[in-house]
Structures are given as C-alpha cells and as structure tokens.
Amino acid sequence: MSTVGNLARLAAGTVALGAAGLGYAAGIERRHWTLRKVELPVLEPGAEPLRILHLSDFHLTPGQHAKMRWISALDRLDPDLVIDTGDNLAHPDAVPSVLGALGPLLDRPGAFVFGSNDYYGPTPKNPARYLRRGDTRRIHGEPLPWEDLRAGFREHGWVDATHSRQVVEAGGRTVLISGVDDPHLNLDRYPRIAGYDPAVDLRIGLTHSPEPRVLDGFAADGYDLVLAGHTHGGQLRLPGYGAIVTNCGIDRARARGASRWGSHTRLHVSAGLGTSPYTPVRFACPPEASLLTLVARPTSGDAGRGTPAHASEGVG
Template identity: 60%
Template structure:
C-alpha cells in the first residue's frame, strides 16, 4: 500500500508539473471552417481571441500573440478577459500589435473589470454561482486603446460595417457571468440583408444564446469557459463555469435550428490556477463560408485542425 501511495503521489506531482509548466504554455492556433454566411458570400477569415488573462511578466505569451498577425485575418473578434493585473494594459496592447490595425470587435469579461482572486476550487463544482471580485482593473484604459486603433466596442451595441467586401451586422452584451447583460438594449431581428449576423458575449450563458438565436443571428462567439481548463481523457471538461453544457465547452456547435456557436478555449489562466490539462491554450482562426442552403445546418465541426505557432 505504501508503494501504491508513493506512486500515486508521484503521478499527481508529475501531472501538476506538466499542466503548470508545459501545457499551460503550449499555445496553439486551432482552425475550423463554419458555413454561416449567406449564399454567394466570399469566405471571411476571423481570428477569435479570448481569455488572455495577461500579466506584465508573461513574455512567452506576449511573443506568441505578436506572431498571430502573420495569420492575416480579415476580422479579429475579442470576447474578453484580457487582463489579470492592474498594470497589464500596455502588455496587452503591445502583444496584440499589428492585429489592432485589422478590423476588430470586442466585448469585456469579468476579468477586465476585476482582478482574479484566490478561490476554493471546489466552488466550481458545488457553488458555481459564487462570485468573489478582486480589485478593480483599468478596463477604461483598455477600451480607449482598442477603440483608438479602430476596434469596435460591441457592449450593448448594434453596429453594421463592411469587412473584406462583406456586410456584417453585429451586436453584443456585457458579461453575463457578472449578470451585467442587458439584452433588451440590443433586442430585435438581425439584419437579414447582411452577409453575416454576429452576436458577441463573454460568457456563453444559454439565456443569452437563446435571445441571439431568436433574433436570427447566424453566429454567436464567446469565451469564458477556458475549454474546461482541466479536462479528462475520453471524458472532456469537468465543468464549464457557466450553464452551458459540457458538449459545447469549446469549438463550433449548433444552437437551435439556425444559429451556430463558437466558444474559445482561451489563451490564459488565472494566476491562482495556472494549470491546463488536455486543454491547450488557443486562438482560433475561423474560415467562415457560405451556408449551402442559407442556414446553419451543415458540418460545423468539419475541417478543424490545430496549427502550432511557436513563440521565439
């Protein structure tokens, strides 16, 4: 029994070491094709970033983020939780670099407004609605930096704009994880003449996804879940940290008859839980193509692949 206990302790220590030192920094670009555009639309390359959770000292993450501009997306979508430190705004802006010259849209998450705090990990299983807020973060400075470079703040806003010759009608809500969402401020049918109708939210709460779907949005993009962050082989995510079911914790999926959902597994972690297991940190390059029947009922998970982009 003693030998078994020692072996088990050694395995656990090795697993923690791998999750904290290796996989947490094993950044990857995941690629997927989603047939969501109106018939006849040309393809659109969208880079989805979420949950960067930046601290000023994270040089490896910053270097990796700077390389993403080489993917040459047509549009960048940022679904929040960029910060993990009160002095991280310059690091985020410098790391995003040339991506801020690409058309972009964003909403904020809870860790743009408040710094993370040490929490009881059991709360994720036994009391997922429990909220502990850290010190306020300078989200206004981050918003100013993004908007000065031309990115559009979609918080409780509807906007229509052109990207790569396509007409996009977008809307977003504030973070449902903090109960800051006010969908009534953007409610109403999405523009049916747009090549793409796009909804943004940080946390993919079903109550918000239902509203976007009812209003006819073709694609909703979210983050927050970290893909489960700690996953089990052959089982997947243990928790989603929201009311979304585990099967949709990351990647493309369907939501209702006509809406597709993309949830990013995110790039960072809380400094108080710097672990990832069976869930590499990711950015996602989505190639949006025309839906064959004008709806969203074909092959959302087809064509997924991982591309490692290493930091120098």
Template identity: 60%
Template sequence: MVAAGSVLAGVGYATLIERNAFVLREVTMPVLAPGSSPLKVLHISDLHMRPQQRLKQAWLRELAAWQPDLVVNTGDNLAHPKAVPAVVQALGDLLSVPGIFVFGSNDYFGPRPKNPLKYLTKPDHRIYGEPLPWQDLRAAFTERGWLDMTHVRRELEVNGVLIAAAGVDDPHLSRDRYETVAGPANPAVDLRLGLTHSPEPRVLDRFAADGYQLVLAGHTHGGQVCLPFYGALVTNCGIDRSRVKGPSRWGANMQLHVSAGIGTSPYAPFRLCCRPEATLLTLVAAPIGGHDAGVRAGQSHPSVSVR
C-alpha cells in the first residue's frame, strides 16, 4: 500500500505540478569570434501548445522581459489543429525580436496515443497523427520577421554580431536534407550557427565538419522522466543520455545546446525531475587560440522578471 501510494503521489506531482513548473535557465557559452560583443539568445523549443493552456501561454509572454537579442525556435510548437493563434499570442513581443526557426514533427503531425514503453523498446517507432497547419504557423512567424531556416543558409547581423546560420528539417521524420546547406560556413563571421529539431548524430557530424561553432536543437524534452542520480531514461534520438539537455561539446570545436523544452504531449502530460524550460544563452567571445573554455551554467528562474 505504501509503495502504491508513493507511485500515485509521484504521478500526481509529475502531472499536476512539475509539468507546469516552468523555469528560465541562463547559460554562458564562449563560442563567438574573439573581440565579438556578447549576444543574448533565447532558445525555445517543444511548446506542444493547445489552445486552453493559459498558464503556459502567460509564462511565455513574460519571456520578452529578458530582452534577448535573438530568438531561436527549434520546433514542435503545436499539439492541436487550432493552436496557431495560441502560439502567436503567447510569443507576443518576442515576435518583434529578430528570430530564426525550424519545425519539428509535431508541427507537421498531431500527437497520438503511444505506449511509453515503446521509447525504451522501439525508439524508432513512428505513429503519425492528423496533419497540423504548419503553413499557417510559418506564415505567422515570417510575417513578423522571423526567418525560416529549413534547408536554408543565411547571413544576418544581430546587435553587431554577424551570424552565418543554416538549418535542416526534422531528422526525427527523416526530412533532413543536409546536402541543401552543405559546405563550409563563412569563416569571416562572428558566429556559425546550426539549427535542427532532433539532434541526430548524422546531422551534428555534418554541421561540425562544415565548421559550425554552435548547434541548437530540441526534441528530447530533456528525457521528460528522469531519475535522481541517474538522469534521463531515454533521449528519443541518437545522442547519448549525457547530452539530453543543456550544453555539451560535439567533436573538437563545436558546441551543442539541447533544450529540455516547454511542453509535453497531451497523451504523456507529465515531467519528473525535468522541469519545462527555456534557456537564455549569453554567447561570448571564445578565448584567442582555441575553443577550450568551459560552458558556465547560470541561475534558473522559476518566474520571469525584468532585470
């Protein structure tokens, strides 16, 4: 009885409390060219929005108070065919900030019930739901000035920092076509930045080979269910559990940041030891002569206020 009660308490906490305990994390990453000014990048991912999720929408609206220089959205914004207005209204003033994005599987297809054990036994198993209005979401983003990075290379200047960016469609659905953006990134810029929804090693290796300094991704939900002293049970992609969320190194000269994401599937509405989050990345100049400086994780902020 005690064990059953503990399980029920854990499920209740993961479902009712932690999945709504949104947090903003701050991380400093030394990836810019020497002499570059710092750049504040807000990395958001995996909103999995439904129209009636008022608490999540209100928290997202507050993120603009941190005044990022650039917003990077790595996909899975939708979880309902009528969620586009909710996403746009929740992002609010962030859509007036320079932004770039790629989409994920749950921008194209709605969620469907799935046995959670399949993430352990058959991680490559795919179940597609109803088509979602990703074209409407793309139009809403681009009309506000955000740039679609799906199979595109672009150079843009943000707050005096020159960025060469490239992105691919979601590798989780095998939609990535890296050859469309392949080739060495411009070495003369201050930051070479790659975007992908799912951080699949085959894509990360290509970005690294082409000289990108930083790749941003989502998809993993940080494992969504983690155990104390062990961490995530699964990553739902090809990376190892140690890289399931936050910053890490990929290869000799590239950094990776994986967002733990903000939402969950409506059919798996829980998080355990893995709070929903966005990340404010402060990108600073790398030390002259190499990329050996560490990544410094800063504070986490359960609520957002103007500094």
C-alpha cells in the first residue's frame, strides 16, 4: 500500500473521529443534565445539615422544554435554600421560560445574582478567543429584560444579593447572603458589602464569575462559603487534563466543583446547565445542577485537612 494511500486513510479516519466527537458533544452530552452532590463541612460543630441547591448558567431559550422540565423536577430534592448565580437568559423572550422552569423552587427560600448573559444576549464569537490569555474584549449582544426577571424572582420572595447584605431564614438557620454584580463585566464593587456580621449561623457569598479579587474579599471577611458559575466547568475538558480554559482569573483546577479559598472559606463553582446558542457543545463536562449538603466542621485538629467528597449522578 502506498504512503499516499496510508496518509489519505489516516486523514479520513481523523476527520471521521472528529465528526463523531462533535456530534456527541453537540447532540448528546450537552443534554445529559446531571446532578452533582457535594458535602461541605462549613457549619458549627454539632449543627444539623443544611441543603442548598446551586443553579447557574441556564442560558435558556423559549423552546428548551426538556431542560425546563428537568429543572422543575429538582424540587423533589427538598432543598432548604436555592441559589442562582446568573446567566439565566439566552433570548429576549426567555423570562417566562426561566420562571416556569424554576416553578415550585421559587416557593422556597432563595437568592440570586446576575451574570453578563442576563444583561446582554449571546453573539457569535470566535472560540479561539477563549484560548488567548489576556484577551479581555467584551462583545455584547442585544439588551435582555433582566429587570423583568429580577421582578419575577423578587415577587416570589427570592432576595437580590447584588451589592447587598441580606439575612435569610433557611432550614432553621439564620444565613447572611451577600453578593456582587458580575465581575466578568467589571461591575463588582465589593466595598459596598465588606464587613463581618457575627450574629448569623452561616455566611454565603455570591458572584457570577469567580474572579480572585472578589473571592479574596469574601475570604478576608470570613465567609464560610462562596458560590459562583460562569466557567461552564471549562465546557470542553480533556480526560486526564481537565478544563482547557476557565474564561476568568481562577486556575483550571477550580473550573468546577468545590475547593478551598484561603484558610476558612469554601468555594463551589457550578459547571452550569447550558451553553451559548452559538457554541452548543460540551465534552467531558456534562451540564449540571448541584445539591450541596452543608455539614458540621470537625471538632478536632483535622478541620483544616482534606477535601470535600464529590459524587455526581445523572438525573433524567
């Protein structure tokens, strides 16, 4: 067999493999909605567990009925508190879709901050931009009706944590929830919420994009837990390597899941439940919601050791 023939077959095989991978990423994995379960030891010794449902990055359009049904079904998890860290919208008519998807979850204690894709619609972009370190250009699409979404959330009793310090009762605990506007758009103003409040059982910080400058602020103020989204977990991950990029200032190892930030604060980054309509692919990074079970910290000197256990399971 000639060398030319071998090269031709190799090229054809590579193209076929690439096409199969793209078909899987676009047609299967991006719809494989998954529940990630995480246990985090952040409560006072002896405290009963508290369940938080962490949602992020729906990027909903009005026709995504299967995703909407999957989100609604999460109510059966019976969370004590629901947190939404933004990028809910991907279409100017999607507010009713978001509210409908959340459905009974809106009747539970909840809090939210918004992301860039609540304020501006998606636009076609060159995916290679995300691989260029230091490329901070922002390309905005059409304005989205984020005020309507905020009104819908607040009408159901959810608190807007954007640049505010809110106290919420959840699971029999008094929880301080503070947040910033989206650091990805440089809208964060942490000094507006800076400070320490000892008269609560738990302190939770919210940010859409997990930028280190914001995480440092929460850690310095003694927050127990910070919740974020934005990264999509990298969206495309390589087995044995992980996320290729994070699209923000944190390192690749923190692109999804739980980690420490400083000596006291735990960070949880959601890989989110959607993608931009212009890049509808995921690989080795299924869309997810997270059920965080907060448990008591160890009482011994082991409190600063180890990492929280993770377990993911497909749902629907």
